[in-house]
Amino acid sequence: MKTATTPRGRDAGARSPATAPPPPSGPRKGSGIRPHLPSSPWLFLAPGLLVVTAFGLYPFLSTVTGSFTDARTLAPGRFVGGANYRELIHDAMFWTGLRNSLLYVLGVVPLLVVLPLLLAMLVRRQIPAITFFRAAFYTPVVASVVVVGLIWVWLLDDRGLINALLEGLGFGRVGFLSDPWLLLLSAMAVTVWKGLGYYMIIYLAALAGVPRELHEACAVDGAGAVRRFLTVTVPAVRSTMVLVAALSSVGAFKVFSEVYLMAGPTGGPGGEDTTLVMLVQQVGTGLSGRVGYASALSVVVFVLTLGLMLLVLRAHRTEDR
């Protein structure tokens, strides 16, 4: 990824010319930085490698192998070939979950790419009290998704603040949390609300790198604010926009908590609002959890998450040509 929101992304090799005349990984045979004891580097690495392997890579492999078995929580299960995947194709809940998770991406990502950029431009100038505003806009990021979810459940309640205001203004009450479609939209709004501050900070770092002269030259040519935004700002932060699109689409596709809290553990009446990750959690946990089938669902989550990320990055690359 060529985005460098901060110079930290570069590795040692990239900065060595600036620091030390002899490159650190260069022809310094024998001397230089070398472990005192031969086993020493592995001692440094052992805890990290152990945790990452035991609780990251091993579970991944056992998810893949488990997806071909009929394992349950309390029983190891037998090899059943592709039966889980065949079942998945005929499972209406799977398609509901997939639909909702993909809709979530479509609903959330465009807003999370654009709104935080506008917000970053709003808080960009060093005007009095701006650090306060920046911090305040970031607060929803700091709060737990459970807190955020419950706050909005109360606000969007049939008799909550928003409906009271709507009624006071002469509109009728809206069933934000009772209509399945409205609930999904409300959950998306909550996700966007919670994510704004995070991406705002990313954009703020990117905007700091946009040369002022570009704006001025453009202004001299008589371009208005909107025009300048489209011809100077957007192209300058485009790679950051792709980064934000990639991050937010992966996050949106794996949505769980917002919908779980707003629609309930089973995704509302008839499970209409169930997302893919909610389905994994429902199917795979508990004493009677169908681990094998949940593993197949997990593999689908993994493949689609990775695919989504590659899709976004690829769209960026073809655009470059």
Added chain:
Amino acid sequence: MSSRTRRRPDRRAGHAHDGRRMPRWQLLLRYLLLLAVLALTIGPFLWQLSTSLKGAGEDLYRYPPSLVPHEVTLGNYSGVARIIPVWDFALNSLKVALANVLTNCAGAALAGYALARMRFRGRRTALVVFLMAMLVPVESIMIAQFVTMRELQLNNTLLGVVLPGCIGAMNVLLMRNAFAGLPYEVEEAAYVDGAHAWQRFLRIALPSVRGTLAVVAIFAFMGAWDDFLWPLIVLSDQSKFTLTIGLNFLHGTFADNQRLVAAGTVIAVLPLIVLFACLQRSFFRGVGEGAVKG
């Protein structure tokens, strides 16, 4: 600030503070927009705080709604503690979060140092292992992790909550980048003076990357304190609940009593808001560093 001083070709001034002078109306408009967004981001929190402070005698649904409680009471906070052991939940969350901070800081610093500063066979392989682990979304392996925890008999324990994320691959890579950014000369001098790897790590390298270490610590704390999905899966016994799981339980069982739910959420969010208010800089730095690798 006068509206006549428009864009002078004084480039130095423009560069130093990122500020051409803004016309007064534009500044005013900017503050109005800022206040509108402020109401949108902070308003919901304030409404929740206000709900938690309203006494039983006050109608929560009255119109027009009132943000300021008529009779402020802390009764809902003792009320929520009567129906769920909310302070025990808070203590559990604190234990989990502090453990997560310690293991992540120590584990990531050690591994990051080895990856950035030591040369040995298999370094590239080790790096690839961390990179691959970072690519696997937690949501796609949580069922297998749950099975593993059952086999280790760690399900329904706080240790089981902490263990899977106790050394994050991303934190290892963050620390690696931080160590790689340090100049070599100082460590070389120490090497010449006979300092061995542990001494160089503890005395020289580690103090120089305090900033990144703080970022790792803060995000480890926040991540563990706010986490919901994994504790939900691994914990089943109420006495082991963390705050987020306890709140979910409270919401499921006492959904009608908005005052109590509001008090619970305030208890859960206040510590982090205080932490954030104190350590803003590291929070923002973390977003920048995490985003590059994330």
